[in-house]
Amino acid sequence: DAGVTQSPTHLIKTRGQQVTLRCSPKSGHDTVSWYQQALGQGPQFIFQYYEEEERQRGNFPDRFSGHQFPNYSSELNVNALLLGDSALYLCASSRGSDRGYEQYFGPGTRLTVT
Amino acid sequence: LAKTTQPISMDSYEGQEVNITCSHNNIATNDYITWYQQFPSQGPRFIIQGYKTKVTNEVASLFIPADRKSSTLSLPRVSLSDTAVYYCLSRRAGNNRKLIWGLGTSLAVNP
Numbered sequence: 001d002a003g004v005t006q007s008p009t010h011l012i013k014t015r016g017q018q019v020t021l022r023c024s025p026k027s028g029h030d031t032v033s034w035y036q037q038a039l040g041q042g043p044q045f046i047f048q049y050y051e052e053e054e055r056q057r058g059n060f061p062d063r064f065s066g067h068q069f070p071n072y073s074s075e076l077n078v079n080a081l082l083l084g085d086s087a088l089y090l091c092a093s094s095r096g097s098d099r100g101y102e103q104y105f106g107p108g109t110r111l112t113v114t
Numbered sequence: 115l116a117k118t119t120q121p122i123s124m125d126s127y128e129g130q131e132v133n134i135t136c137s138h139n140n141i142a143t144n145d146y147i148t149w150y151q152q153f154p155s156q157g158p159r160f161i162i163q164g165y166k167t168k169v170t171n172e173v174a175s176l177f178i179p180a181d182r183k184s185s186t187l188s189l190p191r192v193s194l195s196d197t198a199v200y201y202c203l204s205r206r207a208g209n210n211r212k213l214i215w216g217l218g219t220s221l222a223v224n225p
Contacts, residue, residue, distance in 0.1 A: 041217070042201055043158065043215055080135065088155075106157050107156060108155075
């Protein structure tokens with residue numbers, strides 16, 4: 001049983017460019033959340049997708065957008081990249097019916113903006 | 115404004131019991147308190163969650179007082195491999211029930 005997978009592992013982009021990160025949830029999970037984690041900081045919630053819709057959103061600008069597909073996989077898109085967008089981007093999956101927050105995290109995508 | 119606070123760092127020795135306390139004011143009344151462990155360059159890993167009183171699993175125990183304004187993660191007999199950052203997570207009360215992550219407690223277990 002594969003856990004949460006993310007691609008790519010590492011990515012280097014230039015300011016102003018756009019990036020797409022991908023996530024496949026753990027088998028049996030229907031909810032995907034995205035987080036941004038700067039070096040030495042805790043994860044910052046970006047948004048969560050359930051049933052192909054954005055269910056909740058953190059304090060991130062509209063440059064951050066996402067999508068969930070019918071097979072529950074998800075994409076995170078970031079437009080007009082800024083240097084400050086350099087971080088580890090984490091995807092977490094869970095079951096939408098769960099009351100708690102037992103999320104399974106992927107290994108993350110390390111994005112560097114130069 | 116809802117806030118989650120926990121100690122920045124802690125030191126311990128192999129075989130000791132470690133207790134990490136998180137303060138979380140104004141959390142949602144019906145939601146769980148959850149703890150995660152994170153190693154460098156890896157995603158966080160779920161440890162334990164609870165609603166009130168005490169919860170125990172094969173890895174840790176979680177103590178939550180009746181007022182739910184704090185929670186304590188207890189790691190029995192830590193080993194070197196328990197060196198990691200530990201985060202507590204709760205949900206803000208009210209209409210904007212966003213998940214609130216603590217800043218993390220960096221635990222160093224020494225031989």
